[in-house]
Amino acid sequence: MQPEPVRLMPPKSKASVAAPGPESGPSGPRARKAIRSVWTPDSLQGRDYHGRRWVYTQASVQPRGFSVGINLSPERECDYRCRYCGIPKIDLRAPGPVEGQELTLELEQTLQAIRSGELFRHPAYRRFPSDWKTLSRVMLSGEGEPTLCPNFNEVVERLVHSRARGRHAFFQLVLETNGSGLERPEVLDGLGLFTSQDEVWVKLDAGTEDRFRFMSGVDLPFDRVLARILAMGLRRPVVIHSLFARVDGSPPSRSEITAYLECLGRLRAQGAMIQRVQIRSVTRPPAASGCSHLPLGILSDIARQVRREVGVEAEIS
Ligand code: SF4
DSSP: OOOOOOOOOOOSSTTTTSOOOOTTSTTSHHHHHHOOOOOOTTOOSOOBOTTOSSEEEEEETTTTEEEEEEEOOTTOOOSOOOTTOSSOOOSOOOOOOOOHHHHHHHHHHHHHHHHHSOGGGSTTTTTSOGGGOSEEEEEEESSSOGGGOTTHHHHHHHHHHHHHHTSSOOOEEEEEEOSTTTTOHHHHHHHTTOOTTSEEEEEOOOSSHHHHHHHHOOOOOHHHHHHHHHHHHHHSOEEEEEEOOEETTBOOOHHHHHHHHHHHHHHHHTTOOEEEEEEEOOSSOOGGGOEEOOOHHHHHHHHHHIIIIIOOOEEEO
16 A cells, blocks of 8 residues: 655745755755745645755655656646646646756755755654665656656756766666657657666556547557557567556456557567566546546456566556
């Protein structure tokens, strides 16, 4: 069972968990303009920005510890409209570039706050088990689709550089994506900097065209979605990230699950390297979505079928 997400109380000062930084950095006047707290008490995303713009922290269940997240979609830009998405979307517009220098400063401050233990002195984290108080990974994720970021490659370069400096504990890089930008040269260049320890998590929530369109809210040929996963899976191992939900009270049909398993099987047969499959369900989606949580027993059953019929490791995440 997932623990309740951890949220910081509004910081007393805008740099309450940050290491001292230059006035032009995230604790300076510019960042103060961007300070926001998008997460309401109803949100289960569990992301804490600590007054920063691009970088947030999030308690993660697997592996136990802290994820530092990089939000490449400051205006929640995403080309999907998933029914279960807990993040209200505005009309699609191309995201602007990430301000790389600002991101680097924010990342350094966040990593320093984790390393020094300053982050965990905040009341919201004090009771955290000590073995969770470590950095586990840095996620390219956020409030929209990260592969739409126009300077994706620069962002990855900055993260890789920060890791290579060795000032903080080693962290894994993870890209969490719906797959839509995986063919972009900018993204391919950035992913070329990922090592074998880093991971690419690609969304696959359906096994049929109808279910895909219904769940994603986009009019995109399902074959195209699968082709993108295949193309990435031929380049490097991918983690398939799948969400199943009750919709209007009904779980996914047996035929839908069969079709999903067949998709995975076809991808493998075509040569895609599937590292593992993550099965999850919704936590608290928008009330109007009609989506609700699937019991653990059903999720476990899907994971069992993935292991048995596709021959790939599967976990409930
Ligand atoms: S792809 Fe992710 S961010 Fe975009 S609508 Fe779907 S769940 Fe939300």
